[in-house]
Every structure is written in structure tokens, then in C-alpha cells.
Amino acid sequence: MPPARYAIANLIHFDQPFPNxxxxxxxxxxxxxxxxxxxxxxxxGSRFFGMVTGxxxxxxxxxxxxxxxxxxxxxxxxxxPGTAFLEQVALRWLLDVLHLPSDCAGAFVTGATxxxxxxxxxxxxxxxxxxxxxxEADGLFGAxxxxxxxSEEAHxxxxxxxxxxxxxRNRVVKVxxxxxxxxxxxxxxxxxxxxxxxxxxxxxxxxACDPVGEICDRAKEIGAWVHVDGAFGLWAAAAPSxxxxxxxxxxxxxxxxxxxxxxxxxxxxxxxxxxxxKALQAAMAxxxxxxxxxxxxxxxxxxxxxxxxxxxxxxxxAVLRSLGRSGLADLIERTCRxxxxxxxxxxxxxxxxxxxxxxxxxxVSFGDAETTQRIIADIQAEGTCWCGGTIWxxxxxxxxxxxxxxxxxxxxxxxxxxxxxxAGKYCSRELASV
Ligand SMILES: *Cc1c(COP(=O)(O)O)cnc(C)c1O
Numbered sequence: 001m002p003p004a005r006y007a008i009a010n011l012i013h014f015d016q017p018f019p020n021x022x023x024x025x026x027x028x029x030x031x032x033x034x035x036x037x038x039x040x041x042x043x044x045g046s047r048f049f050g051m052v053t054g055x056x057x058x059x060x061x062x063x064x065x066x067x068x069x070x071x072x073x074x075x076x077x078x079x080x081p082g083t084a085f086l087e088q089v090a091l092r093w094l095l096d097v098l099h100l101p102s103d104c105a106g107a108f109v110t111g112a113t114x115x116x117x118x119x120x121x122x123x124x125x126x127x128x129x130x131x132x133x134x135x136e137a138d139g140l141f142g143a144x145x146x147x148x149x150x151s152e153e154a155h156x157x158x159x160x161x162x163x164x165x166x167x168x169r170n171r172v173v174k175v176x177x178x179x180x181x182x183x184x185x186x187x188x189x190x191x192x193x194x195x196x197x198x199x200x201x202x203x204x205x206x207x208a209c210d211p212v213g214e215i216c217d218r219a220k221e222i223g224a225w226v227h228v229d230g231a232f233g234l235w236a237a238a239a240p241s242x243x244x245x246x247x248x249x250x251x252x253x254x255x256x257x258x259x260x261x262x263x264x265x266x267x268x269x270x271x272x273x274x275x276x277x278k279a280l281q282a283a284m285a286x287x288x289x290x291x292x293x294x295x296x297x298x299x300x301x302x303x304x305x306x307x308x309x310x311x312x313x314x315x316x317x318a319v320l321r322s323l324g325r326s327g328l329a330d331l332i333e334r335t336c337r338x339x340x341x342x343x344x345x346x347x348x349x350x351x352x353x354x355x356x357x358x359x360x361x362x363x364v365s366f367g368d369a370e371t372t373q374r375i376i377a378d379i380q381a382e383g384t385c386w387c388g389g390t391i392w393x394x395x396x397x398x399x400x401x402x403x404x405x406x407x408x409x410x411x412x413x414x415x416x417x418x419x420x421x422x423a424g425k426y427c428s429r430e431l432a433s434v
Contacts, residue, residue, distance in 0.1 A: 202233020213248015
């Protein structure tokens with residue numbers, strides 16, 4: 001359910017002059033609930049298909065509350081050993097279940113944007129170190145320029161991360177893609193070292209995955225660093241029936257993914273993995289006389305852009321401990337099955353599915369752009385489910401992302417019934433004439 005108009009209008013009650021006197025915390029919380037709750041989008045619900053973000057699994061939410069109550073500033077092992085250790089175990093499990101090299105370093109950050117930034121900072125360090133340049137100490141001025149290749153379909157946050165690192169959002173080489181948005185390996189231009197190639201598994205529209213293994217083979221010829229933006233798609237590796245989609249990702253040098261998407265933990269929680277642990281540490285670790293940074297155990301902040309940080313590893317550990325290998329595979333496979341069902345039923349009703357539904361993304365066109373947009377708006381207003389719109393290779397589409405643990409077959413049927421009823425009102429004449 002999107003928030004009703006009256007609920008949004010009521011937000012004005014939050015905006016009183018800054019109070020001079022304290023009031024009871026209970027009253028503050030009542031206000032938040034009374035005004036804030038109705039004005040929230042039902043993203044935790046089972047029929048929110050608007051982004052690739054899942055809801056929070058109950059165990060994740062409870063672990064998140066517990067960790068918040070512990071209030072550990074999870075920076076250094078010697079100060080917060082419990083949460084630092086949980087991170088370390090969660091990291092080992094993640095590398096295992098995602099089939100990444102077991103000696104990778106990892107960072108728990110805010111999301112895939114920050115994870116791309118973190119991993120690419122390690123890439124920047126490593127490729128320039130080979131040129132005899134210390135980028136952390138000396139910056140980019142005077143360094144050998146780094147060639148950066150991305151696909152035409154790179155997520156905008158990947159470009160943003162490159163911009164933040166001084167590598168430029170626009171000075172990249174854009175590699176052409178196929179009809180599903182996958183990078184064409186033989187279209188990668190000749191690059192010379194230092195070079196970074198940014199691949200993607202899980203296109204935000206189609207769900208398609210770049211052929212990372214093939215791209216790695218090409219990259220090896222010139223010693224380029226290969227990064228994988230796998231914000232949601234990397235989780236396909238955790239599901240036996242889908243793992244072929246991410247074949248070869250383990251050959252890359254760094255990976256970014258989200259836990260707040262398909263792992264269904266609360267926002268904000270992302271993960272960066274880097275094969276060359278020293279490169280990530282070189283980019284991120286600091287020392288200070290007032291901090292006990294020296295430890296033979298893993299210090300979380302040696303791997304992250306932030307120093308002070310919440311203990312994101314707690315909820316990740318909790319979900320992995322609760323689902324186990326088979327539970328996680330089931331979550332990924334089940335959501336993909338729901339996506340396929342959406343696509344089958346919409347196609348059977350005569351609407352056009354614009355993508356090969358291999359993962360959890362469905363793009364459906366109800367006809368021309370205007371009709372599709374009207375139908376999306378009506379579905380959103382009706383409130384049973386929520387889907388957004390997009391433009392895929394010039395065609396306007398409704399985008400259905402199934403990422404929540406809570407979505408059931410009944411949710412899919414209920415949502416389909418609404419979609420078909422609303423679309424039918426606009427399209428009956430059009431379809432009758434086909
Ligand atoms: C969602 C997404 C991002 C950005 O992730 P945030 O967690 O919102 O920072 C980056 N890349 C891809 C492919 C995504 O799907």
C-alpha cells in the first residue's frame with residue numbers, strides 16, 4: 001500500500017517549531033506511529049514489487065534491534081569483540097555460499113553504492129601500485145591514467161562510485177550490450193594497464209548477468225582488474241538452479257552486493273569483497289594513537305570507508321544462521337519462480353514481456369507508453385501491490401521485482417488479478433482487434 005494522500009498531508013504535524021521543553025518519550029513515539037506509520041510505503045509487505053529490495057526477515061529485524069540495543073561502535077576487535085567476531089564469521093559464510101574465493105577480504109557497508117566505491121578504491125590502489133604509484137598518499141595528480149571500462153548498462157551508482165574515486169563518471173569507455181543488457185566481451189576495446197573493467201550481474205531492469213568468466217579471460221591478457229556489481233544478481237550463486245547465471249564470477253578481483261536486497265535484512269546493509277585483501281586494507285585502514293588498531297584479529301574498520309559504524313554483521317549472521325544453505329537457496333529460487341509466474345500469466349493475457357525472465361525481474365508492456373504509464377499509475381493507486389515503471393531499450397514498461405521472503409503464491413495471484421483487471425480496462429479493445 002502506498003501512503004494515502006491524507007497521511008502525507010498529516011506529515012505537517014511533524015513540523016512544529018523546535019520545542020523549548022522536553023516531553024515524555026512515549027508521547028514522541030506515539031506521534032511517530034500516529035503520523036509516520038500511515039505515511040510509510042508498505043515496503044516490508046509481501047506485495048511490494050517496486051525495487052529489488054526485499055522486506056526484513058523477522059530474524060533479521062530482531063537481530064538488528066538487538067544490535068542497536070547493544071549499540072556497539074563496531075570498529076575494532078579489541079573494543080567490540082562480539083560484533084567484530086560475528087562479522088568475521090558472517091563474511092566467511094558469505095564467501096562460502098556465494099562461491100567466492102575463501103581468502104577474500106570483506107567490508108560491511110551501507111549498500112551496493114558504497115560497496116562499489118569500497119571495492120573500486122581497492123582496485124584503484126592495486127592497479128596504480130603496479131605502476132609504482134601510491135594513490136592513497138599521493139592522489140591521482142601525476143599518476144598514470146587508469147583506463148576504466150563499464151557496460152552501457154552500468155548502474156548509475158557504479159558511475160557515481162567511479163566519480164567519487166576521481167576516475168570520472170564520463171571518462172569511462174562504455175562497452176555495448178546485447179538485447180538483455182549483457183556486456184559483449186568481444187566489444188571490449190583494447191585497453192592497456194592500468195585498467196579496470198566493471199561488470200554487472202543482475203541488470204536492474206532485466207536481471208541479466210554479464211558473462212563475467214569470459215570477460216575475466218579477456219582482462220587477464222592485459223592484467224586488468226575486474227570488478228562485479230552484483231547488488232542483487234550475485235545471490236543467484238546461492239541457488240543451485242540459478243548458479244549457472246553467475247558462472248565465472250569467482251574469477252573476478254572484487255565484488256559488490258547488497259544484503260538489504262535479496263538477503264532480506266533491514267536497510268542499510270551492503271557488502272564488498274576483494275580478493276587482494278592488502279589492497280583493500282591499503283585503501284581503507286588507518287591508525288591513530290588513541291585507537292587500539294593493532295590486533296591479530298580482524299578489525300572491521302580496516303576494510304570500510306567509515307570509522308564509526310553500526311554492527312551490520314549481526315543481522316547478516318542471524319539470517320544466514322537461520323536460513324542455512326537450503327533456506328537461502330529456497331528464498332532465491334522461490335522469488336524467481338514468482339517472477340516467472342507473473343511473466344507467464346501476463347503473457348498469456350496478451351501482454352508483452354520485454355525481458356528473458358531468468359531472475360526475479362519482469363518487464364511488461366501493456367501497449368504504448370501512455371497506456372502502460374496509466375496502467376502503472378492505476379495499479380499503484382489501487383493499493384493491492386506496488387510496481388514502478390521504467391524504459392527498457394526505448395520501450396516503456398512496468399517493472400515487477402520479486403525480492404521479498406514474505407511473498408506467497410497467494411500474493412502473486414492477488415496482484416495478478418488486480419493487474420489484469422486494470423490493464424483489461426484499457427486494453428480490451430486493443431486485444432480484441434488482434
Ligand atoms: C540497487 C543497485 C545498486 C545500488 O545499491 P544501493 O544499495 O541502493 O546503494 C547498484 N547496482 C545495482 C546493479 C543495483 O541493483
